[in-house]
Amino acid sequence: MVAILGYSREQIFAAVKEMYTTVAEAPSSPFHFPVGRPACETLGYTRERIESVPWQLVASFAGVGCPFNGEAVGVGDTALDIGAGAGNDSFIASDMVGPGGRVIAMDITPAMARKLAETVREAGVGNIDVLLGSAEQLPLRDGAVDSITSNGVLNLVPDKRRAVAEMFRVLRPDGRLQIADVVIDRPVSVDCHTDPRLWVECVVGATVEEDFLALFRDAGFEDVHIVRSIDYFAHSPSAQTREIAASFGARSIEVTMRRGPVAPSRARQFLQRMNPRRVVASLWRRGFMGVAGLGLALLTCYGTVVALTLLATLGMGLTLDRTLWSGAIAGFAWLTVAAVAPGSRFHGRPWPAVAAATGAAVVSFALFVHYWFVIELGGFLLLGAAVWWDIRARRRQESRILGLDAHAGS
Numbered sequence: 001m002v003a004i005l006g007y008s009r010e011q012i013f014a015a016v017k018e019m020y021t022t023v024a025e026a027p028s029s030p031f032h033f034p035v036g037r038p039a040c041e042t043l044g045y046t047r048e049r050i051e052s053v054p055w056q057l058v059a060s061f062a063g064v065g066c067p068f069n070g071e072a073v074g075v076g077d078t079a080l081d082i083g084a085g086a087g088n089d090s091f092i093a094s095d096m097v098g099p100g101g102r103v104i105a106m107d108i109t110p111a112m113a114r115k116l117a118e119t120v121r122e123a124g125v126g127n128i129d130v131l132l133g134s135a136e137q138l139p140l141r142d143g144a145v146d147s148i149t150s151n152g153v154l155n156l157v158p159d160k161r162r163a164v165a166e167m168f169r170v171l172r173p174d175g176r177l178q179i180a181d182v183v184i185d186r187p188v189s190v191d192c193h194t195d196p197r198l199w200v201e202c203v204v205g206a207t208v209e210e211d212f213l214a215l216f217r218d219a220g221f222e223d224v225h226i227v228r229s230i231d232y233f234a235h236s237p238s239a240q241t242r243e244i245a246a247s248f249g250a251r252s253i254e255v256t257m258r259r260g261p262v263a264p265s266r267a268r269q270f271l272q273r274m275n276p277r278r279v280v281a282s283l284w285r286r287g288f289m290g291v292a293g294l295g296l297a298l299l300t301c302y303g304t305v306v307a308l309t310l311l312a313t314l315g316m317g318l319t320l321d322r323t324l325w326s327g328a329i330a331g332f333a334w335l336t337v338a339a340v341a342p343g344s345r346f347h348g349r350p351w352p353a354v355a356a357a358t359g360a361a362v363v364s365f366a367l368f369v370h371y372w373f374v375i376e377l378g379g380f381l382l383l384g385a386a387v388w389w390d391i392r393a394r395r396r397q398e399s400r401i402l403g404l405d406a407h408a409g410s
């Protein structure tokens, strides 16, 4: 069973369906995210667009942007709306594609699909088909649609890479995608499974902006660019949600792109993901650059000793420039300090950074002033303790912000 931040896929789907059944059936309930007509107005839907949609669907609008700023939908299109919800965007798309086109409105929550299907029937709209289905397994043949709209959905999907591959599969070559979704600056790393509500409130399942755009580029989409960035959570009625969003740098973006001719091979996609710049950026954001710095320092120090000893037993001598070697070890030790220090701003504890700096200074003393193995080892132990302390403090702070501290001690 795949688990993300402690959640099982079943837990995520159940929480999504429960939350969006309430949005469909009781839209005037209190939510932690903006809903209904006020949300549409805040996010920039024009009055004409809002008024072209039946009021009961507008009332259950739960999008995070206005994807139509991406201008993907054209006259005569077969247009897919993934995670259509009550169908606000599907109705707008139905006007845009005209009588010669079709809109396929698909959602995983039966209550949403039911509400939309009933309204389509009552309003006598002939060009909207409502489907129940998952973004990870679209019930459509390859190249079946000319354009795709998605508003506030991908952050709720457990396997985002698979969902994006599915979008690529069902879109015809050169077809366009317009998407509004939540992105973050710093990924959540604590286990949140004790509170499934956190996933459906749109921050915990969201992706770092750079990784979000890379998901589409890796899958073979081209001209991927951000049309608009919105301080979406500033409009949340919940002070806690506003605090969570601010701590993780959560906001929504509207993105537009075009499907390239072919999907890159799996090997090429893997190499793109392993790009050293992306790997380092990802380690840095997750607070693991300290672990990487310490690992490199230890490897350069003791790994080299082991390698030299092995070579000597094989009769192969190798001379090493001691200053260069010591410089590399000290460099990685101080890199560890540089990676630990910014954590203080997040968790407010200066001690991990102080311990890391002391550890690096001790290692440097042993390397450049007076070598004694015990001193060097003590410096590394202090560095290791500082790295562990920083990760623990970051996680505790995340738990506090997310309101998980009641469970944190258990």
Ligand SMILES: C[S@@+](CC[C@H](N)C(=O)[O-])C[C@H]1O[C@@H](n2cnc3c(N)ncnc32)[C@H](O)[C@@H]1O
Binding pocket: 016, 017, 020, 060, 061, 062, 063, 064, 082, 083, 084, 085, 086, 087, 088, 089, 106, 107, 108, 109, 112, 133, 134, 135, 136, 150, 151, 152, 153, 156, 157, 158
């Ligand atoms: C934030 S709401 C947005 C609804 C709609 N796009 C709108 O703008 O009002 C997200 C919608 O995505 C649907 N959803 C969540 N996960 C999904 C999945 N894996 N597959 C399909 N739909 C999903 C939910 O049921 C919900 O209706």
